[in-house]
Amino acid sequence: xxxxxxxxxxxxxxxxxxxxxxxxxxxxxxxxxxxxxxxxxxxxxxxxxxxxxxxxxxxxxxxxxxxxxxxxxxxxxxxxxxxxxxxxxxxxxxxxxxxxxxxxxxxxxxxxxxxxxxxxxxxxxxxxxxxxxxxxxxxxxxxxxxxxxxxxxxxxxxxxxxxxxxxxxxxxxxxxxxxxxxxxxxxxxxxxxxxxxxxxxxxxxxxxxxxxxxxxxxxxxxxxxxxxxxxxxxxxxxxxxxxxxxxxxxxxxxxxxxxxxxxxxxxxxxxxxxxxxxxxxxxxxxxxxxxxxxxxxxxxxxxxxxxxxxxxxxxxxxxxxxxxxxxxxxxxxxxxxxxxxxxxxxxxxxxxxxxxxxxxxxxxxxxxxxxx
Numbered sequence: 001x002x003x004x005x006x007x008x009x010x011x012x013x014x015x016x017x018x019x020x021x022x023x024x025x026x027x028x029x030x031x032x033x034x035x036x037x038x039x040x041x042x043x044x045x046x047x048x049x050x051x052x053x054x055x056x057x058x059x060x061x062x063x064x065x066x067x068x069x070x071x072x073x074x075x076x077x078x079x080x081x082x083x084x085x086x087x088x089x090x091x092x093x094x095x096x097x098x099x100x101x102x103x104x105x106x107x108x109x110x111x112x113x114x115x116x117x118x119x120x121x122x123x124x125x126x127x128x129x130x131x132x133x134x135x136x137x138x139x140x141x142x143x144x145x146x147x148x149x150x151x152x153x154x155x156x157x158x159x160x161x162x163x164x165x166x167x168x169x170x171x172x173x174x175x176x177x178x179x180x181x182x183x184x185x186x187x188x189x190x191x192x193x194x195x196x197x198x199x200x201x202x203x204x205x206x207x208x209x210x211x212x213x214x215x216x217x218x219x220x221x222x223x224x225x226x227x228x229x230x231x232x233x234x235x236x237x238x239x240x241x242x243x244x245x246x247x248x249x250x251x252x253x254x255x256x257x258x259x260x261x262x263x264x265x266x267x268x269x270x271x272x273x274x275x276x277x278x279x280x281x282x283x284x285x286x287x288x289x290x291x292x293x294x295x296x297x298x299x300x301x302x303x304x305x306x307x308x309x310x311x312x313x314x315x316x317x318x319x320x321x322x323x324x325x326x327x328x329x330x331x332x333x334x335x336x337x338x339x340x341x342x343x344x345x346x347x348x349x350x351x352x353x354x355x356x357x358x359x360x361x362x363x364x365x366x367x368x369x370x371x372x
Contacts, residue, residue: 003034004161009213010040010059017134017210018090022049026090029055031062033096041092041263044340047218053088059102063241066106066114074117075121081122091131096138100296101144105322108269111240114327115273120314124328129317136162136213137299147295161290161300165371166209169216172364173206176218176285179362183346186222186283188308190335190342192232192248196308197222199283205318207284216288216303221321222280222310225254231310234339235294235301235332246353247331249312254279256312264345271312276325281315284308285344285352286332289367298330306336306355308344315355 014020026045030038034056045052065077085091103111127133137143137158144154184200204220232248247261256278261267271277286302295301302309313327335342336355344352351359356366363369 002040002203003155005155005163006037006040007044009045009159009162010037012209013041013092013134013136013213014044014050016166017213018092018132020045020048020050020090023051023306024090025051025088027052027053027055027084027088028092028094029057029241030094030138031057031096032059032098032142033094033140035137036105038094043093050090053084054315057101059097063102063106066103066110069110071073071113071117074114075198078118078121081118083124085122085131088248089131089210091127091133092341093133093135094138095135096140096301097142098140100142101236101241101243104243106241107268112269112273112326116241120326124314124326132210133210135299136214137297141260143297146297147300152194155178157290161214161288163300164209164214164216164288164290166215170206170208172370173208176365177204177206179218179351180218180220185345185347187345188231188310188333188342189345190232190333191234191340193230193333193342195227195229195231195251196282197228197254198226198322199223202321203319205316212299212301214288214291214300215308216291216305217284217286219282219284219316221282221315222254224279224323227251227254227280231333233331233333233336235297235304235307237298237301237329237331238279238296239270239329241296251280270329273327274325276323277313277327277329279312279323279325280310281313281321281323281325282309282311282319283327284330287357287365287367287370289370292336294332294334298332301332302330304334306352307332307334309333338350 139158144151188195207217209215250258286307313325315323341354
């Protein structure tokens with residue numbers, strides 16, 4: 001028996017996130033998931049008169065492919081996946097994971113090759129820029145374990161955060177978007193952190209359930225060579241099958257000149273992927289009222305109320321600082337009191353302290369105003 005909350009979420013994805021129209025095609029790409037919400041998405045797409053195309057994938061199979069693949073195989077794989085992507089108007093990525101560490105033992109050079117030859121042309125270059133896309137997780141037992149919850153508890157949490165009133169959030173975000181677009185200098189301070197950069201002239205983008213579910217951030221990008229100082233992240237990050245922790249970057253002239261973290265060897269290899277991996281492609285403030293602690297899942301952690309993320313790697317076209325990379329790694333710093341606090345300043349004015357917005361036009365983004 002299907003969960004009726006899945007049908008509600010599927011309708012939100014079809015009607016709000018991807019805005020599917022009759023006759024349009026949508027690629028539903030699922031990982032370690034082939035029932036429940038997948039079936040609800042197919043039904044919702046059909047109800048809208050759209051054409052649902054489904055690709056069912058396995059992370060264990062992906063691991064075996066990447067671990068032994070040569071360039072010729074990956075180039076052929078990219079050509080086939082790109083052919084498919086170019087024939088749809090929308091994309092839904094439903095990321096389940098029977099084992100979140102499935103890719104952890106793939107050699108770093110093989111993972112880098114996969115990112116360069118497949119992920120970058122298919123997803124970072126084409127899908128992100130030429131389709132209406134949304135990415136979300138699948139509420140399975142593995143995700144519940146990662147969050148430290150029972151399966152039932154996690155399902156309740158998942159559907160509550162994914163079906164927030166995003167129209168209301170969008171209205172509350174508008175003043176932040178306007179502030180970002182008229183700001184030059186940003187300063188971030190906190191334990192182990194004192195970072196300065198400019199966002200002058202770079203657009204700001206409201207994330208209101210169109211690209212990610214759950215959502216709740218507003219992002220821009222630093223001027224590429226303007227980042228100076230140090231940032232110490234306080235949230236573990238699971239990226240490409242490896243969990244990183246204790247990450248601290250020192251920047252000079254926009255470039256990471258010193259990187260500390262665990263595992264150090266994997267961190268060094270990731271930042272050596274290409275020159276763009278040592279520059280920042282995104283700066284964002286997070287404020288989802290129901291997400292308050294990390295669960296080693298970027299889609300959730302980057303939306304934590306009172307958080308920010310500063311992202312090594314590829315910039316988005318909508319807020320482009322010119323940085324190009326096969327990497328796009330959202331690393332999260334939480335600034336609420338229980339995580340050490342901190343402040344965000346725009347052009348010498350403190351706009352957020354200890355995770356709470358402290359200027360009148362932005363107070364609508366504090367948790368009690370968004371529905372916590």
